[in-house]
Amino acid sequence: xxxxxxxxxxxxxxxxxxxxxxxxxxxxxxxxxxxxxxxxxxxxxxxxxxxxxxxxxxxxxxxxxxxxxxxxxxxxxxxxxxxxxxxxxxxxxxxxxxxxxxxxxxxxxxxxxxxxxxxxxxxxxxxxxxxxxxxxxxxxxxxxxxxxxxxxxxxx
Amino acid sequence: xxxxxxxxxxxxxxxxxxxxxxxxxxxxxxxxxxxxxxxxxxxxxxxxxxxxxxxxxxxxxxxxxxxxxxxxxxxxxxxxxxxxxxxxxxxxxxxxxxxxxxxxxxxxxxxxxxxxxxxxxxxxxxxxxxxxxxxxxxxxxxxxxxxxxxxxxxxxxxxxxxxxxxxxxxxxxxxxxxxxxxxxxxxxxxxxxxxxxxxxxxxxxxxxxxxxxxxxxxxxxxxxxxxxxxxxxxxxxxxxxxxxxxxxxxxxxxxxxxxxxxxxxxxxxxxxxxxxxxxxxxxxxxxxxxxxxxxxxxxxxxxxxxxxxxxxxxxxxxxxxxxxxxxxxxxxxxxxxxxxxxxxxxxxxxxxxxxxxxxxxxxxxxxxxxxxxxxxxxxxxxxxxxxxxxxxxxxxxxxxxxxxxxxxxxxxxxxxxxxxxxxxxxxxxxxxxxxxxxxxxxxxxxxxxxxxxxxxxxxxxxxxxxxxxxxxxxxxxxxxxxxxxxxxxxxxxxxxxxxxxxxxxxxxxxxxxxxxxxxxxxxxxxxxxxxxxxxxxxxxxxxxxxxxxxxxxxxxxxxxxxxxxxxxxxxxxxxxxxxxxxxxxxxxxxxxxxxxxxxxxxxxxxxxxxxxxxxxxxxxxxxxxxxxxxxxxxxxxxxxxxxxxxxxxxxxxxxxxxxxxxxxxxxxxx
Numbered sequence: 001x002x003x004x005x006x007x008x009x010x011x012x013x014x015x016x017x018x019x020x021x022x023x024x025x026x027x028x029x030x031x032x033x034x035x036x037x038x039x040x041x042x043x044x045x046x047x048x049x050x051x052x053x054x055x056x057x058x059x060x061x062x063x064x065x066x067x068x069x070x071x072x073x074x075x076x077x078x079x080x081x082x083x084x085x086x087x088x089x090x091x092x093x094x095x096x097x098x099x100x101x102x103x104x105x106x107x108x109x110x111x112x113x114x115x116x117x118x119x120x121x122x123x124x125x126x127x128x129x130x131x132x133x134x135x136x137x138x139x140x141x142x143x144x145x146x147x148x149x150x151x152x153x154x155x156x
Numbered sequence: 157x158x159x160x161x162x163x164x165x166x167x168x169x170x171x172x173x174x175x176x177x178x179x180x181x182x183x184x185x186x187x188x189x190x191x192x193x194x195x196x197x198x199x200x201x202x203x204x205x206x207x208x209x210x211x212x213x214x215x216x217x218x219x220x221x222x223x224x225x226x227x228x229x230x231x232x233x234x235x236x237x238x239x240x241x242x243x244x245x246x247x248x249x250x251x252x253x254x255x256x257x258x259x260x261x262x263x264x265x266x267x268x269x270x271x272x273x274x275x276x277x278x279x280x281x282x283x284x285x286x287x288x289x290x291x292x293x294x295x296x297x298x299x300x301x302x303x304x305x306x307x308x309x310x311x312x313x314x315x316x317x318x319x320x321x322x323x324x325x326x327x328x329x330x331x332x333x334x335x336x337x338x339x340x341x342x343x344x345x346x347x348x349x350x351x352x353x354x355x356x357x358x359x360x361x362x363x364x365x366x367x368x369x370x371x372x373x374x375x376x377x378x379x380x381x382x383x384x385x386x387x388x389x390x391x392x393x394x395x396x397x398x399x400x401x402x403x404x405x406x407x408x409x410x411x412x413x414x415x416x417x418x419x420x421x422x423x424x425x426x427x428x429x430x431x432x433x434x435x436x437x438x439x440x441x442x443x444x445x446x447x448x449x450x451x452x453x454x455x456x457x458x459x460x461x462x463x464x465x466x467x468x469x470x471x472x473x474x475x476x477x478x479x480x481x482x483x484x485x486x487x488x489x490x491x492x493x494x495x496x497x498x499x500x501x502x503x504x505x506x507x508x509x510x511x512x513x514x515x516x517x518x519x520x521x522x523x524x525x526x527x528x529x530x531x532x533x534x535x536x537x538x539x540x541x542x543x544x545x546x547x548x549x550x551x552x553x554x555x556x557x558x559x560x561x562x563x564x565x566x567x568x569x570x571x572x573x574x575x576x577x578x579x580x581x582x583x584x585x586x587x588x589x590x591x592x593x594x595x596x597x598x599x600x601x602x603x604x605x606x607x608x609x610x611x612x613x614x615x616x617x618x619x620x621x622x623x624x625x626x627x628x629x630x631x632x633x634x635x636x637x638x639x640x641x642x643x644x645x646x647x648x649x650x651x652x653x654x655x656x657x658x659x660x661x662x663x664x665x666x667x668x669x670x671x672x673x674x675x676x677x678x679x680x681x682x683x684x685x686x687x688x689x690x691x692x693x694x695x696x697x698x699x700x701x702x703x704x705x706x707x708x709x710x711x712x713x714x715x716x717x718x719x720x721x722x723x724x725x726x727x728x729x730x731x732x733x734x735x736x737x738x739x740x741x742x743x744x745x746x747x748x749x750x751x752x753x754x755x756x757x758x759x760x761x762x763x764x765x766x767x768x769x770x771x772x773x774x775x776x777x778x779x780x781x782x783x784x785x786x787x788x789x790x791x792x793x794x795x796x797x798x799x800x801x802x803x804x805x806x807x808x809x810x811x812x813x814x815x816x817x818x819x820x821x822x823x824x825x826x
Contacts, residue, residue, distance in 0.1 A: 025763060026683045026773065038544045044402045046546070049395035054744075092546035094531065099539055103531045107524035107553045114516045114523075122509055125430070125501035 024062035033065050033075055034058075037082055038090050046092060158223060158302040161211040165252075165295045165302075168204035168259075171197045172289035176282045183278035183356075191278045195266045198281055201288060202263040209256045212249060212301050216242050221314045224303045225249055231319035231740045233710040238320055241330045245320045247454060247469075248301035250333065254450070255291045257341045262288060265345055273362060276352035283348035290476050298469050319740035322712070326392050332384040336408055339378025340446040343411060345370045346418075347443035350436055354487050357494045364422050364435070369800060371422075371439075375415045376796040382408050383789040394746030394761040396679070396777045398785065401550040406529045407449035410522055414442040417518040424511050427573070432495040433488065434515070440484045445522075447477055452529075505581065507573045514564050521557045525550065559611055562670055565663050566619035569626050591621035612674040616667045623660045623667075630657075651804040661795030668788030675756070675781025683763065685771040686717075694776045697758060698722045702730070704772050712736040714747075717762050717772050721751060733762040733774065754787075756780040 024030045025048065034048035041057040043050050047065070050058035061082070068078045082090050094100035175197035182190030212225070217239045221227045229242040229249065244250040262284040269277050295301065305314065323329070346367035353363035385405065386398035399405060418438040424431045451473035488495070501508055528545045536542040570584040592614040599610055631645035638645065650657040684692045692699040703718035715735045721728040731749035738745070751758040759777040766773055 025775070026685050028682070031681075031683065038546060044400060045393075045395070049393075049397065087541055088543045089532075089541070090544070092544060093549040093552075094535070094543050094545060100535065100543065103527070103535065103545070103549075106527050107520070110523040110527070111516075111520040111557070114520050118512050118516045122501060122512065125497070125508075 024066040027066060027069070029069055030062055030065050033069075033078055034062060036075075036079060036092055037061070038092055040086060040090060157211055157215065157220070158304055161208045161302040162296070162300065164204040164208040164211075165292060165300070168201045168208070168255075169289060169292035169296055171201050171204065172285045172292055175201065175285040176289065179278040179281040179285070183275075191281075194278065194281050194285070195270070198259075198262050198266045198285060198288075201285070201292075202259040205252075205255050205259040205292070208295075208301075209243070209252055212252060213240060213243055216240065216249075219317070221317055222304050223301075224305050225301050227305060227314050227317045229317065229320055231317040233740065234319055234325075237330065238325055241324070242320050244333045244337070245324055248295075248299040248303075250337075251291060251294050251299050251454075252301050253334070254337060254341060255288065255295055257337055258284070258288050258291060258344065261341060261345055265348075269366075273349075273352075273358075273366065275356045276349065276358050276363070279352035279355045280348040283351050284344060287344050290472075294469060294472060298472060316740065319738065322736065322738040322743045322745045323392060325738075325745075326388055329384075329388045329392070332381055332388055334381075335377050335384055336381030339374055339376075339381050340408075340411070340450060342370060342374030342377060343415065343439070343443050343446050345374070346439050350439045351484070351487065354436065354491050354494070357491060361425055361429075364425060368422070371415070371419060372796060372799055375412070375419060376793065378408070378412045378415060379796075380789075380793060382412060383786075383792075387786065387789075390782070391748060391750065392745065394748055394763070394775070396681075396748075396759050396761075396779055396782075398782070401525075401528070401545075401547045403529045404449075404453050406525045406550075407445075407452040410526055411442045411445040411449060413518050413522040413525070414438055414445055417515045417522075418442055420511055420518075421515050424508060428508060430497045430501075430508065431512075432497060433492065436488050436495065438515075440481075440488070444477060444481055444484075447473065447480070451477065505571060506575050507568065507571045510564060510568045510571050514561070514568065517557060517561045517564060521554055521561070524553045524557065528553070555608055558670070558673075559608070559615060562612070562615045562619060562666070565666060566615065566622045569622050569660070587625065588618045588621040592618035606677045609674050609677040612670055616670050616674075619663065619667050623664050626660055627657070648804075650798060651801070654801045654803055655799050658795050658798030658801070661798055662792050663795075665788045665790075665792030665795055668784045668791055670788075672781050672783065672785030672788060675779065675784070678780045679777065681775065681777040683773065683775045685766045685773050687771050692719075692774060692776055695778050696723045697728075697776070697778070699731075699760070699774075699776055701772070701774070711740075712738045715762060715765070715772070717760075717774055719749075719760060719774070721758060728758075731758070731760050733760040735762045735764060752783055754781075754783050757782050 025034075031048045035046045037047045039045050039047050039050035039055065039058045039061070041050060041055050043055070047058050047061050065078055068081070073081075079091075088095060088100075094103045096104060175194045177194075178190045178197065179194030182188065182192075182194060214220075215223050215226050216230045217236060219226065219230065219232055219239075225246060225248050226242075229246045230239050234242075242249065244253040262281070265284065266277075266281060269280070273280070346363070349363040349367045352358070382405075385408070389400065390396060390398040418435065421431050421435055421438060425435050451470065454469050454473070528550050531545050532542050566588060570581070570588070572580065595617050596610050596614040599613060604610060627646055627649065628642075630649040631642050634640070634648050635642050635645040638648070640648070650661075680695055682692065682694050684690070686692060686701045688701055688704055690701050692701075698721070700720045700722070701717060702720050705716045705718065707714055707716075713736070716732050717734075719731045719733070721731055728751060731751060733749040734747035736745050736747060737743070746761050746763075748762075749760045757777075757779045759779055761775040761777075763773040763775050765771065
């Protein structure tokens with residue numbers, strides 16, 4: 001009997017948990033805005049793609065987006081209000097202003113510097129002095145050399 | 157049992173430290189018995205770590221809930237293979253798993269080289285055992301796997317454990333971590349040989365020849381680990397993404413990128429005696445990025461869905477990295493004369509320079525990913541405010557870099573070694589360019605306006621054509637000579653130079669993967685609240701909800717939607733997306749239902765129930781061409797295996813050898 005009660009309790013809990021609010025996600029507009037904001041529950045996903053059950057952050061945030069849309073707010077106003085409340089970390093990417101510009105520029109600066117280095121290396125290798133070279137003695141060459149030597153030895 | 161396990165780890169640590177000292181002392185003082193003793197200590201370390209690992213696995217499978225690790229990562233309801241996989245499901249166990257793989261690799265390296273490379277082997281053993289000692293130090297001090305649950309002075313146990321994270325209870329997730337670890341740990345072997353060769357100033361490229369297969373296999377494991385992770389994310393996370401640019405995903409990509417650069421640039425050293433310093437730098441960077449990746453996963457320095465619990469482990473990693481990098485930089489700078497280039501570059505338009513640009517782009521991509529991953533930490537240090545760097549940032553920067561890399565993949569085989577004439581360039585480029593232009597024009601006419609997608613499809617065709625032409629030209633020549641059919645000639649051609657043609661197969665895999673990545677530009681999705689009998693429309697698809705079911709088993713409770721899919725009235729079958737709630741952890745997961753086809757995947761996710769608990773919320777996605785990513789992965793895997801097959805004919809590369817310097821430079825060069 002006790003086992004049955006436990007099972008029923010778990011089933012009820014599960015139904016309650018599985019019955020999470022998915023409604024705001026049914027709106028294309030909510031999904032679009034949610035895709036521009038980070039879920040801050042630690043999942044690393046956007047508000048739209050956070051898949052945590054009963055996420056303490058994504059669920060109320062999606063509901064809030066839906067409410068703000070219903071109240072006639074624009075996308076920018078909604079995003080700004082989230083930034084005001086949670087800081088810039090809620091944005092999916094660094095804003096293109098101030099210090100954050102460094103974040104955007106550096107990869108290309110790195111690539112440009114790399115290009116410069118490669119160019120210098122190419123120039124260096126091309127300017128290297130002409131060296132007197134001979135083919136390193138590989139196995140095939142060695143075989144022929146030995147054959148010549150032995151042939152020469154057996155020659156009258 | 158826990159005492160035996162802990163003792164084995166402590167003894168392992170002591171023996172690893174002894175092995176380092178004995179190997180180096182033996183090499184410096186030329187005492188063979190010390191060197192031998194150091195090698196035997198490496199075998200003993202393997203034995204001890206294996207004993208500790210076996211004890212932990214036994215505790216997990218038998219359900220010894222006195223152990224904190226077992227109670228935290230296993231439970232009675234989990235199937236046996238998941239209990240086994242719990243070995244690497246948590247911080248302590250996965251660090252032990254790291255140690256076990258490293259100890260196994262070390263034992264194999266020491267055994268297979270017991271009669272070879274006697275000058276460098278003591279240093280190889282020392283590098284391997286230094287890394288081993290570091291991880292065993294973590295196993296014994298920071299993250300001991302054999303801690304028991306205690307109340308006051310007594311040992312206690314819990315009736316059942318918390319179980320493995322439900323998201324990890326998926327086949328790809330069971331294989332994904334071991335594959336990644338085999339990759340992460342494996343790069344220590346070529347690194348150890350490189351350092352050994354550097355210390356002893358071993359002439360020639362012995363370290364490269366010896367570790368070529370190690371590097372390739374390790375690279376393969378790393379790649380397979382990354383791709384299995386992508387397959388897992390696609391099938392489990394419920395939103396159809398396969399790569400989220402999560403810091404820990406990025407950490408696994410970084411050594412793979414430098415490893416790829418290394419596999420290309422070693423060819424320059426083998427064939428031309430060039431880029432010796434660069435190869436040392438690359439293999440060292442790859443090894444330290446592997447350690448860095450492990451550090452990112454475990455330290456909590458960046459927040460990630462993959463990260464283990466925050467712990468003081470970070471400072472140990474930082475110390476190890478700082479000391480290791482400093483020692484390596486010193487060694488390379490001190491032995492620059494030993495790493496002198498033997499040849500000169502004759503032309504900018506040559507295979508050599510294409511390799512250099514390939515390296516630049518791979519490293520550029522690596523830097524961009526590393527920069528984006530660490531920028532939140534940097535921004536917090538500078539501005540005081542932590543920001544997020546998500547997928548849009550990485551995509552914006554890496555898409556052009558990736559496309560340029562794809563371009564180089566096609567261009568490389570068209571350039572000859574040493575120099576390429578304009579005439580041959582025109583001749584070689586004409587058909588591949590035509591092959592690229594035709595589909596781009598067709599797509600433009602078909603209304604596709606996404607510039608990146610057009611470029612990507614064009615480049616994919618360009619590269620595919622160059623690869624196909626390489627196979628065709630070679631096999632036609634063999635066919636004309638031997639009279640065999642073209643297919644048999646192609647097999648013969650590949651067998652004659654497995655490395656080259658296996659490499660082309662790998663490149664073909666990359667092309668397939670780019671086709672799959674490009675499909676993401678045309679993704680479509682919708683979300684709907686539905687009841688039995690309702691229909692969702694997405695593109696050409698009609699999805700009718702036939703039933704909504706629920707039930708439970710020992711491990712979890714489930715809700716399922718039974719959905720009949722059809723296209724223009726033609727039935728396509730039934731898809732059954734499911735939502736699970738695991739009882740032990742009270743965590744939910746999505747079991748998405750996917751109809752996989754080459755042109756597109758239909759992907760359904762059961763997101764939950766509506767507010768009134770009467771309707772199911774179903775997310776439907778169409779992912780065009782995504783299947784090509786997995787086809788590309790398999791092709792890449794097969795191509796790498798081909799590279800590992802020995803050539804039918806042993807190829808000798810005649811290398812130029814410096815015998816003197818002519819003219820006015822002679823004095824300078826001396």
